[in-house]
Amino acid sequence: MVGSGGASASEAAQLARLEEQAAHGGGGAWEYLCLVRRLKARRPEPVLRLGLSLLNDSKARSKLGSEEWTLYEQVAIAAMDCQNIDVAKDCIGKLKKKFPESLRVGRLEGMLLEAKGAWAEAERAYAVLLENNPNDQLLHKRKIAMAKAQGNTTLAVDYLNKYLEIFMADHDAWRELAEIYVSLLMYKQAAFCYEELILAQPMVALYQISYADVLYTMGGMENIQTAKKYYSSALKLTGGKNTRALYGVCLCSGAINQLSKGRNKEEESSELQALAAEVLTKEYKRQAPAKVPIVTEMLKTMKLS
């Protein structure tokens, strides 16, 4: 559960600092690569550059010992992301020589075919691997990614649903499905996926904000009230610092006021709305003082409407 928690502010800052340092030849390349792997960050260019500098230096390479092969894998994937197919092929060749019958290397070869755009061959390669390893999660996920890459979103949704029937606890897959549903404008299904994510990881504020976004988009009095509750919960989890959640609370309150104009004004917590507006203006004064007039105008119109 702790593994897919994401990066905290201090870890993100550390990553940026190490990247800067290594880019200017200050050392710390291996530290940076380990941090990228731990935080599961996607930084193909620095990883490719620094990884190659380590791998091409035979002294540094021998210092790594058995971690050399993990570095080959990391550099191969970064090379594919940068469309540097030759480097990827060389790295995979080295890995194949060392681990001839490995599933992990087979997967990398499949990914290389994907990166080259040879969809049919990649499909065949994955089918062969799946015959021998029908329960490998990453192979299933690569098939889904391939369907997504070819633009066949309905097929991707199909595969993802079948995958989730078997592997129900995979948060990344639920997140992917939610994002695909949102891109297909299927908001009810996306809301369901986000509900699963919130159940599994109730302390991650970002899922709650995304869920509230989807509910607000769907509209309707009940949905907007629930969205307001989830924005407030996200504010509680982030210590009141998340600007998106603050905006969410303000907009939801404005929308609720507008929807309930004719009907009886229930004694809703107008305190929450006023407080959120105040914190929002304070945050803007602190970080972007030039934009404060725009924010105050907008808040004024919402309070009146």
Added chain:
Amino acid sequence: MGLGFVVGIIGGFLIAHAAFSTIQYRGELKIMEEQFTGPPFNAVIELLVGLGLCLWAGLAVPTKFLSILPHSDENRVVSLPANLDFMVFNHRGKVLPSNPDLKLKI
């Protein structure tokens, strides 16, 4: 950090000395055939001072403690990982010029 180490060593030594002096005191009482009611007053003071020094050293010697509160500013999750299992390679980065110098030396 050197100071912390020295203080810790002194504290440890004081505690050991207090223990040793208590044992010696007990031995003397046995010779005089009296009851052992408790350690001598000096030994107790020495023990408390040694305890204080060791405590201080224990907190001062390690470097910055990591925060364990999930809601503290350092530990708050600000970004989710990039969902690398579903990574696709046909993104717009394909048209960026790739550096031809980057090669793996076999």
